[in-house]
Amino acid sequence: MLLLQPDVEAPEGLAAEGAQSTSPGDSPPVEELLNLYLRSMPKSYRETFEWSAIEAHAAIVQRRGSAAAHVELWRDLSDGISVVCVVADDCPGLLSRISAVFVAHDIDVASAQAYCRKRADAQLEAVDFFWVRRVAPKTGEAGPIRAEDVASIGEMLDALVRGRANFDRAAQLARAHRSAGESVRVRFDIDEHEGHTTLTIEGRDRPGLLYAITEALYRERVQIVRSEVSTQNGRVLDRFHVTELDGACVHRGRMLGLQTTVLAAIGEAIHAGRGQRPAPSGG
DSSP, X not given: OOOOXXXXXXXXXXXXXXXXXXXXXXXXXXXXXXXXXXXXXXXXXXXXXXXXXXXXXXXXXXXXXXXXXXXXXXXXXXXXXXXXXXXXXXXXXXXXXXXXXXXXXXXXXXXXXXXEEEOTTSOEEEEEEEEEEEOOOTTSOOOOOOHHHHHHHHHHHHHHHHXXXXXXXXXXXXXXXXXXXXXXXXXXXXXXXXXXXXXXXEEEOOTTHHHHHHHHHHHTTEEEEEEEEEEETTEEEEEEXXXXXXXXXXXXXXXXXXXXXXXXXXXXXHHXXXXXXXXXXXX
């Protein structure tokens, strides 16, 4: 069920970013764009948000440009909750894709609102809002959702919507998370300066865990260029710096597949240690 949230005002300056003055021959005036956006949204949306919030949302929609999907942080609230706005081509399975990308970034959805509008070019566009928080690790408190997290979510979702990333892998990712259990966290971070991707594994140590991880990376044809592996008090904190086989940085569109494969391998190692077999991941 999609839950409604109370009206909140837009952050200072956000609406102003989409409110640039126009000269004759340029784009329609800001007021006209706002009215066009508002009329295109369903009645339930217009009854839920006040004008300042609608201005902020219209500016986010405007900044989508030609991207297949656009993600922005709309508002930071209390208790570690942030409101993220997702604007994308409306298509079957879009919410599943968005949910899988949140899972890949260790982000939990507390509630959401999903809307659909018809643009001036008659294309259907989804304008969705998610009240989200970062999943807290076992060893500490959950950190805030950062600008780089939102950028990564946007790039990965854009790849999924455009078809550059495999949608079946997105569905498998959630199942792989359940198979691996809550005792292990898997995270990817791109270091563009160093030109590699860092895979971080944190959780309870298991027999054969290191083999499962490295074998999974090998099957995905990813090269480990550096690693730091440590175990303390029965918990592991492993970092693998990886690249493609040609030395290129791993593309974000590949990360869902990599994360799914690694999590599935960890799940198999955990269940093998218990003498059980994990449920099939499907697809």
